[in-house]
Structure formats: C-alpha cells, structure tokens
Amino acid sequence: MIEVVDLVKDYRAGDGSVVRAVDGISLHVAAGETVGLLGANGAGKTTTLRVLATLLKPTSGTARVADYDVVADPVGVRRNLGYVSATTGVPDRLTPREIFTSFGRLHGLDRDATTVRVEHLLDALDLASCADRPAGRLSSGQRQRISLGRALVHDPPALVLDEPTNALDVLGARDLLAMVGQLRAEGHAILISTHRLHEIEHRCDRFVIVHMGRIVATGTRDELVADGAGLEDAFFVAVSRRAL
Amino acid sequence: MTLRLLSLMQMPSLSGTLAVAGFQLRRLLTPPRLAMAALGAVFPAAVMLAAGRASRGRLDPDLAVVLLYVLIPEGVCLLGLLVTMSPVVSDELERGTWVHVTVRPAGRSSLLLGTFLASIVWTGVVAIVALGLALMVTRVWHPEAVPVAFSGLIILSCVGRAALFALPAVIMPKRALVTSVGVAIVVEYLAGVLPAVVNQATVSLRLRTLLVEWMGWRRNLPVEVQLLVDTQPAWIQVVAVFVVAIVMLTAALSILERRQFPPSEEV
Numbered sequence: 315m316i317e318v319v320d321l322v323k324d325y326r327a328g329d330g331s332v333v334r335a336v337d338g339i340s341l342h343v344a345a346g347e348t349v350g351l352l353g354a355n356g357a358g359k360t361t362t363l364r365v366l367a368t369l370l371k372p373t374s375g376t377a378r379v380a381d382y383d384v385v386a387d388p389v390g391v392r393r394n395l396g397y398v399s400a401t402t403g404v405p406d407r408l409t410p411r412e413i414f415t416s417f418g419r420l421h422g423l424d425r426d427a428t429t430v431r432v433e434h435l436l437d438a439l440d441l442a443s444c445a446d447r448p449a450g451r452l453s454s455g456q457r458q459r460i461s462l463g464r465a466l467v468h469d470p471p472a473l474v475l476d477e478p479t480n481a482l483d484v485l486g487a488r489d490l491l492a493m494v495g496q497l498r499a500e501g502h503a504i505l506i507s508t509h510r511l512h513e514i515e516h517r518c519d520r521f522v523i524v525h526m527g528r529i530v531a532t533g534t535r536d537e538l539v540a541d542g543a544g545l546e547d548a549f550f551v552a553v554s555r556r557a558l
Numbered sequence: 559m560t561l562r563l564l565s566l567m568q569m570p571s572l573s574g575t576l577a578v579a580g581f582q583l584r585r586l587l588t589p590p591r592l593a594m595a596a597l598g599a600v601f602p603a604a605v606m607l608a609a610g611r612a613s614r615g616r617l618d619p620d621l622a623v624v625l626l627y628v629l630i631p632e633g634v635c636l637l638g639l640l641v642t643m644s645p646v647v648s649d650e651l652e653r654g655t656w657v658h659v660t661v662r663p664a665g666r667s668s669l670l671l672g673t674f675l676a677s678i679v680w681t682g683v684v685a686i687v688a689l690g691l692a693l694m695v696t697r698v699w700h701p702e703a704v705p706v707a708f709s710g711l712i713i714l715s716c717v718g719r720a721a722l723f724a725l726p727a728v729i730m731p732k733r734a735l736v737t738s739v740g741v742a743i744v745v746e747y748l749a750g751v752l753p754a755v756v757n758q759a760t761v762s763l764r765l766r767t768l769l770v771e772w773m774g775w776r777r778n779l780p781v782e783v784q785l786l787v788d789t790q791p792a793w794i795q796v797v798a799v800f801v802v803a804i805v806m807l808t809a810a811l812s813i814l815e816r817r818q819f820p821p822s823e824e825v
Contacts, residue, residue, distance in 0.1 A: 417662070
C-alpha cells in the first residue's frame with residue numbers, strides 16, 4: 315500500500331550548500347499494518363512523510379501510495395492518503411462539523427456523501443457532543459481528533475501520521491492511538507512517526523529506525539529488542555552504532 | 559509552452575474552490591477584520607464630506623467623481639485586496655494549515671482560486687458599501703450613472719488587482735505584502751501612467767479609460783489627460799482586465815503547483 319525505495323531528498327540551504335535530509339530510505343507498509351518510523355528530531359522522518367504526501371518532491375528514488383507514484387501521479391496519491399501532522403492546523407473559529415464539511419467538499423465529495431461521512435466521523439471520533447462548538451474552545455485532544463477526522467474525510471486506505479501525539483497529554487495520546495488501532499483493524503495501512511517510543515512500542519507491527527537521514531535498524535519489536543530491554547534501548551543501540 | 563504550463567497544474571475543482579472561499583470568508587469574520595472593513599467603508603464618505611465642507615458645498619461634481627474614483631476603486635479596493643490576497647500562502651504556512659489543504663487532490667489550485675474569490679467578495683462588498691455611503695454625502699453629476707459605473711469599476715479593480723497580487727504571494731510568500739505594495743506602486747502607478755506599450759498590461763490604465771468612457775468625458779478631455787487613457791472602446795478595456803487576470807492567475811497557479819516548503823519554513 316505504501317512503498318518507499320531508495321528515497322533521497324536534498325534541500326538547498328540559505329548559504330547555497332546542499333543538505334541531505336533523507337539518504338536512501340526504503341520501507342513498505344501493507345494494508346492492515348502499522349509501521350512506526352522512529353527517529354530523533356531532524357532524523358528525516360517528517361521529510362520522508364511529506365514526500366509520501368506529495369508536499370515535497372524526491373531528489374531521487376521512488377515513493378508510491380496505493381500504486382500511485384508521488385511524482386507521476388500525485389493526484390492519485392492524494393486521493394488515497396490521509397495525512398495528520400503534529401501541528402493540527404485546526405482553525406479556531408470553525409466547528410468540527412464545518413471543518414469536516416469543508417474538507418469533504420475540497421475532496422470533491424457531493425453534499426449528501428459529505429453529510430453522511432461527516433456524521434460518521436463525528437460519532438467514530440467521539441466528537442458528536444462538540445460538533446457545533448468552535449474548535450478554539452476544544453481541548454488539544456479533541457483538536458487532534460479533528461485533525462485525524464480531517465485526514466479520514468475521504469476514507470483513504472493509507473494513513474500517514476507525523477508525530478500525532480506531540481501536543482497531547484497521556485490520556486489524549488492513549489485515546490488517539492486507540493483510534494489508530496481501530497483504523498488498522500479496519501484494514502488501513504498506517505505509517506506513524508514519533509520520538510515518543512513508549513507510546514507505540516506495543517502498537518506497531520514493525521519499526522523503522524532512522525538517524526541522520528538513513529535507516530539504522532528495521533524489524534518487529536521482538537527482532538529489535540533484546541531480552542528484558544525495551545524499544546527505547548534498542549533505539550539507542552541502533553543510533554549509537556551508526557554514530558560510531 | 560502553454561500546454562506544458564497547463565499540464566503542470568492540477569485542474570481546480572469548483573466545489574474545492576467554493577469550500578476554500580467559504581472557509582476564508584469565515585476566517586475574515588473576526589472583530590479586528592470587521593473593524594478594518596468598517597473603517598474602509600466609512601473613510602471615503604468622511605473624505606468626501608470634508609472636501610464638500612472645505613469647498614463650502616461648491617465641490618465641482620466632476621472633481622467629486624474623480625475623488626470618488628481615487629478613494630474607492632483605487633484606494634479601498636487596493637488596500638482590501640492587499641490584506642486579503644497577499645497572505646494566501648504565508649497565512650497557511652504560519653497557521654500550519656498549508657499541509658492539510660495542499661495534500662488534497664486539487665488543494666493548491668483550490669486554495670489560490672478560493673482565496674481569490676473570497677478576497678474579491680470581501681473587498682467588493684466593503685467597496686460597494688463605501689460607495690453607497692460616499693454618494694449619500696456627495697453631489698455628483700449623473701447620480702443614476704455613477705453607482706452603476708462605479709460598481710463595474712469596483713468589480714474590475716478587484717478581479718484585476720487580486721490576480722496581480724497572487725503572483726508575489728506565491729513567488730515570495732514570506733514578503734508578499736511588502737512585495738505587493740511594491741508591485742502596486744511600480745506596475746500600477748508608475749508603469750500605468752507611462753504613455754508606452756508597458757502600460758497596456760496594467761489594470762489602472764483600463765480603469766481610468768473606463769471612468770472617462772462611462773462618465774462621457776472623452777470628447778472634452780484635455781490633451782495632457784488623453785495621454786493617460788486608452789483610445790479603444792469600453793468593451794476592449796473590460797476584456798483586457800479579464801485577460802490580465804487570467805494570465806496572472808495561470809502564472810501564479812503554475813508556480814504554486816511547483817512550490818515546496820521544507821518543514822522548517824512552517825509556523
């Protein structure tokens with residue numbers, strides 16, 4: 315469903331030099347699978363996800379979503395992908411219902427289909443009780459659920475979540491990740507990036523650890539973690555091995 | 559070349575454009591923005607009132623029309639479009655909404671065209687209200703012709719200038735407001751008054767010519783003023799404004815489709 319092969323992304327810095335943010339990353343996520351993309355700040359996680367979301371063009375390599383290439387057919391990718399970022403970007407003055415409706419229309423859904431979908435999302439994301447309250451008056455957890463709903467408004471088979479729990483407290487993060495688990499059970503392919511490893515340690519099928527733009531380890535939790543240790547220990551081992 | 563440009567753009571969708579326009583208009587309904595709009599609507603009437611009093615009620619009706627033109631299709635429209643159209647990209651980057659809009663199938667084109675539409679509606683309404691208030695306190699010739707002619711000038715000013723400001727907004731989003739002011743001064747008010755080929759591409763030439771044409775001033779126009787207006791009939795001026803707007807919007811869309819913003823440039 316989601317496939318990245320030898321992805322390279324360079325940025326041109328202000329002084330004219332070239333900075334390589336992503337250096338040969340390859341990964342894949344099947345339908346009904348959740349893959350955790352782990353790395354410190356600046357490791358290249360967000361850049362990788364933004365290439366997948368067609369927001370950035372790859373310097374080289376390929377990225378595909380639902381068999382659509384991000385360069386050759388970005389519209390196909392956008393129709394099949396939902397994107398959630400750390401900064402929710404939820405407008406304070408609009409209500410959850412208005413936000414979902416606007417984005418449904420932006421996706422080209424007709425009025426009736428949008429109404430049905432919006433009501434479904436409000437129920438599924440536990441937002442029905444605050445559906446007509448301006449988002450600015452809602453909690454950070456509710457705002458992040460709005461962000462998730464906005465990504466799901468066109469019912470995409472693939473989801474990319476970029477540090478979705480960053481602004482959330484423990485309860486908010488747990489609720490959101492539980493919803494992500496439900497989406498996985500429904501058959502969505504989910505790629506989730508975070509540096510809060512404890513939150514997703516037992517929620518992902520596989521992990522890809524990136525450091526300085528490169529993959530330093532990949533596998534299931536059992537493959538990565540030594541006896542008695544945790545995912546965080548495995549992460550430090552992988553990253554320090556690369557640093558040496 | 560044109561085909562290649564078109565192939566680079568994602569065709570805009572009507573529902574997406576209307577969704578963004580509604581979304582942007584809702585965003586504009588804040589107390590500070592409404593206060594600014596009210597100020598913009600009242601200001602021309604206040605100036606006309608002051609001018610009437612300064613001339614002890616003997617303000618030349620033709621001069622009053624020229625003053626109205628400077629204040630509304632030029633002043634109010636230009637300022638309204640600057641604050642609503644110029645931040646089309648920078649606002650989204652700062653609010654963190656850029657990624658959520660542009661990850662949609664026709665997100666970029668809908669964002670630009672929806673904001674263009676919202677900017678025209680918002681500014682146009684403010685300018686029409688300003689015109690109504692100004693006409694209530696001003697004595698002009700042809701009181702039945704002025705509202706119609708000025709409504710046309712307001713619409714054309716909004717369409718042409720909003721498209722003009724779309725270009726700096728997508729080329730230099732972080733400095734779009736300053737650049738748009740520069741474009742307004744250099745393109746519209748310097749190049750626009752040059753009696754040369756370059757002024758043919760400006761909206762200001764078309765609006766001035768339409769003012770002269772619709773007010774019936776063409777025959778009695780002083781020679782030095784004739785240099786500042788076009789000789790072609792009114793319908794050509796109207797078509798020219800729409801052609802300029804389409805060219806500017808097409809260029810802005812093709813640039814916007816290719817813009818990439820590293821994560822560090824957001825918020």
